[in-house]
Amino acid sequence: MSHPEHALILKMVEKLDGVIIEAGYSPDGSFVLHDVEEEEKVHSLRYHSEKLAVAFGILKGDCHAAIKLIARVTEREIVLRDANRFHHFKDGSCSCGDYW
Template identity: 85%
Template structure:
């Protein structure tokens, strides 16, 4: 892409908690002041959804990297970081509302469906095309996005 002077916008998600907006960029968790807590939650959620049948889909990241690197990259997509933060900070019973500048990738869509189920939370990301409303392991888009 650099040779052809093309660039890709980085995935960015944000969530408002207690009147403060928290911004997450894919792969850049360390810039958040609560990064250690968020990373622990990401790992916990990853374990829960793997138990529930989740399998990372590496087709949504760069193709010329090792499988382990793909899984690491998928785990740190901006919407997954925002969801983990929301689970930590948004009171149970309240929906977790997230905005995203790009489309939610298929891997994140599958993961968030399972996260909503295993945590019994409502997760409502707004991506570049539509609102998704994840509840009880399903999405309002009917898996068509």
């Protein structure tokens, strides 16, 4: 909440949430480990840190570079799909050869 662009990030999360719900996404409250009402679980899922990070990355346009670094520092392989292709991020590089 202390981020200077917090309101803008929340607007993007809400926009994305609407789009993915139209595409068939249905929040699964079973992933929320708190004993709260279903409505609060859905709210928690909507504003989860990963969704905030993705929204920020989309707003700032540096998703590709950031995800390459995330894959490297976490020592994980991350697979994502954009409008054109799948991207396989591993060891700080991407399968697209930065052609995205």
